[in-house]
Amino acid sequence: MRLSDIAAGAELPAIAIPITLQRLVMEAGANRDLSLIHHDTKVARATGAPDAFANTFFLMGMFERLMREWAGPAARIRKIGPLRMMIFNAVGDSVYFKGTVESVDAAAGTVTLDMWVESERGKTVTAKALLELQD
Amino acid sequence: MSEPSWGLWGTWEETEQHLGKVVGQSVGPDPVEKGSIRRWLEPKEFACDIHTDAAAAKAAGYDDLVAPASMVFTYGIAPYWQPGDSPAQIDDEPTQIQIPVIFDVPAPCDKSFATSVEVEFFEPLYPGDEVTCASKLVDIKHKELKVGKGAFLRQEDTYTKQTGEVVAIAYLDIFRFVAVKKGEE
Numbered sequence: 025m026r027l028s029d030i031a032a033g034a035e036l037p038a039i040a041i042p043i044t045l046q047r048l049v050m051e052a053g054a055n056r057d058l059s060l061i062h063h064d065t066k067v068a069r070a071t072g073a074p075d076a077f078a079n080t081f082f083l084m085g086m087f088e089r090l091m092r093e094w095a096g097p098a099a100r101i102r103k104i105g106p107l108r109m110m111i112f113n114a115v116g117d118s119v120y121f122k123g124t125v126e127s128v129d130a131a132a133g134t135v136t137l138d139m140w141v142e143s144e145r146g147k148t149v150t151a152k153a154l155l156e157l158q159d
Numbered sequence: 160m161s162e163p164s165w166g167l168w169g170t171w172e173e174t175e176q177h178l179g180k181v182v183g184q185s186v187g188p189d190p191v192e193k194g195s196i197r198r199w200l201e202p203k204e205f206a207c208d209i210h211t212d213a214a215a216a217k218a219a220g221y222d223d224l225v226a227p228a229s230m231v232f233t234y235g236i237a238p239y240w241q242p243g244d245s246p247a248q249i250d251d252e253p254t255q256i257q258i259p260v261i262f263d264v265p266a267p268c269d270k271s272f273a274t275s276v277e278v279e280f281f282e283p284l285y286p287g288d289e290v291t292c293a294s295k296l297v298d299i300k301h302k303e304l305k306v307g308k309g310a311f312l313r314q315e316d317t318y319t320k321q322t323g324e325v326v327a328i329a330y331l332d333i334f335r336f337v338a339v340k341k342g343e344e
Binding site: 041047050051053054055056057058059060061071072080081082084085086087088089092093097098100101102103104105106107108109 | 254
């Protein structure tokens with residue numbers, strides 16, 4: 025993807041991924057956030073969550089995947105955030121990572137993205153990002 | 160197994176004493192390498208050859224196979240156990256991720272969760288790189304939410320590699336609170 029190919033309002037191809045306890049356990053082992061709320065139903069429910077829920081590192085990584093699959097290997101990820109978690113992404117949820125181009129800065133060679141996560145619970149997470157691309 | 164801790168207990172005056180100070184430092188035990196990258200990509204179903212193949216990464220302008228940018232968090236986490244630590248006991252409190260503004264900064268709160276994170280990336284991470292993270296408490300904002308009364312604590316994390324180069328700077332907002340009891344909502 026080149027900067028000159030991108031216009032504000034363009035949509036990033038969405039990613040669908042199911043949140044299962046197995047995925048959360050695999051994710052916790054790989055990203056090293058072993059907090060119990062992310063893999064222990066009882067502890068998660070004690071905090072008001074419906075079940076064990078996806079951690080911040082997973083959300084960050086999935087947004088990185090969303091950007092990378094759209095922008096290609098040469099793009100440089102400069103910033104992710106603010107990433108805001110509003111609703112839990114819990115075991116049993118089918119979630120979708122989506123995004124659009126908010127603006128293009130040709131002089132700086134950057135693109136600002138608006139991204140979010142959706143599930144049956146609604147819009148669960150929002151995130152901005154800044155990408156650097158070649159022209 | 161005992162119940163997990165949700166933070167270090169103390170007064171708001173004690174919390175204020177930590178403002179602007181480094182409240183934690185962690186040294187990631189594992190250098191960047193292919194195996195940990197592959198295991199990180201796996202649960203995300205993330206296929207991208209710059210993270211798995213040096214030739215593809217070089218063709219994209221990197222010096223070598225490059226770790227995903229957001230993997231810097233993982234490489235900066237201290238080990239959960241290391242040689243010299245005491246053997247675990249069945250009634251020990253479970254070990255959780257080390258977030259200094261929760262576990263090293265006192266506050267009159269018994270629950271906590273992250274609400275927002277922002278990260279800026281600088282130098283890429285290559286195989287062999289080692290990451291350390293210094294955490295500072297940079298803001299305290301008192302607030303009452305539906306779940307309870309408490310405060311947002313902002314933690315600034317600076318991730319550097321062995322060369323001294325900054326890899327990333329992250330801001331993490333944590334809400335620490337006393338949970339509303341059933342019937343009090």
